Amino acid sequence: MQHAATATAPSTARLFEPLRLGGLRLAHRVVMAPLTRMRATVPGNAPNALNAEYYGQRASEGGLIITEATQVDQTGQGYPATPGIHSAEQVAGWRGVVDAVHRKGGLIVLQLWHVGRISHPSHQPGGAAPISPSAVRPTGKAYTATFGQEPFETPRALETAEIPGVVAMYRRGAENARAAGFDGVEIHGANGYLVDQFLRDRSNRRTDAYGGSIENRSRFAVEVAEAVSEVWGADRVGIRLSPFGVFNDMGDSDPVALFTHVVGEMSRIGLAYVHLIEPRQDEMYGADLGEWATRPVGSVFRAAFSGPVIAGGGYDGPGGAAAIAAGDADAIAFGRWFISNPDLPSRLRVNGRLNPYHRETFYGGGEKGYTDYPAWHVASGTPGK
């Protein structure tokens, strides 16, 4: 006789089917979302032994981890103690993280990041103004190098002739990620940072080949994807996009047309995957989009991409499995639940209880709220207890 609780428990089985993301072979579809934790070693912004322990705890056999956003250049830093991938010391630090994940049979890709206007002169060489496609100041506050907060300053609009140099920063980051032993890279094209600032017309007011039409606003993202793909092969490169996100004072007059085009271009380049953030309402990702806010983001854009789609934002295990069953995603990225549950895949497999997360320790600090969340011991046979 079947136990009643078992019969009615929502199934998470669809999360535990293997999946190919380009050249990456995943044993299951529970992906760790990129999560900024501001715990690199300062000065130098290099990953350290505590960071390696944190990622190692979250690795699983054949599971995919996407690292926290990692600046490709000093001009790309926007928060204190975020790691970089532009110095030898940083590459060596990341090597320690990669080794810890590989020792447990896990896969790890580096998220390549330039914050553009979401910076502050205290992070910039010579205290300069942050760079952006246009001199449009976002509302809100920047994080200073000393963990303070000050109103954003007006960024400096990039000259057309400077843009190849910025694309080259992503290329160098991709090369350094190879040297560190990563399995691939993800371009951070989401959440109002530099790639997104070029894409959307709320932040891009350019009148050259990088502004105006959807094709022009997509040019920077396409050039970055092509440059990074030359280093890695496109089948080891993904991109993260937040078509409906408003975080960092973002918006666009026609997000469906814009991101259908962008996703189509990434398909043409042959990227391993597209990673889409859901437009659900929460403190970071609000939306005023009518019907689009109520539809899974994958259902809007996946037809434009010939490869697999990762969806993220507000998922639990049964919700993620349902999205896969509905055909809206091929894998699910879990953010906050992965912060508080180092062994999240084993818990989701049995739909076990999850540790709650503590927001006050998300950013900065040491092991508290970072490496001290307890794993559930399989041997106890009592998930989540």
Ligand SMILES: Cc1cc2nc3c(=O)[nH]c(=O)nc-3n(C[C@H](O)[C@H](O)[C@H](O)COP(=O)(O)O)c2cc1C
């Ligand atoms: C503490 C924290 C740090 C984050 N850092 C990043 C980041 O570095 N790169 C990124 O693309 N998204 C980042 N995000 C967004 C998450 O990847 C994810 O999309 C978001 O948390 C929603 O998913 P969830 O409901 O599973 O947490 C961050 C979110 C949180 C809560």
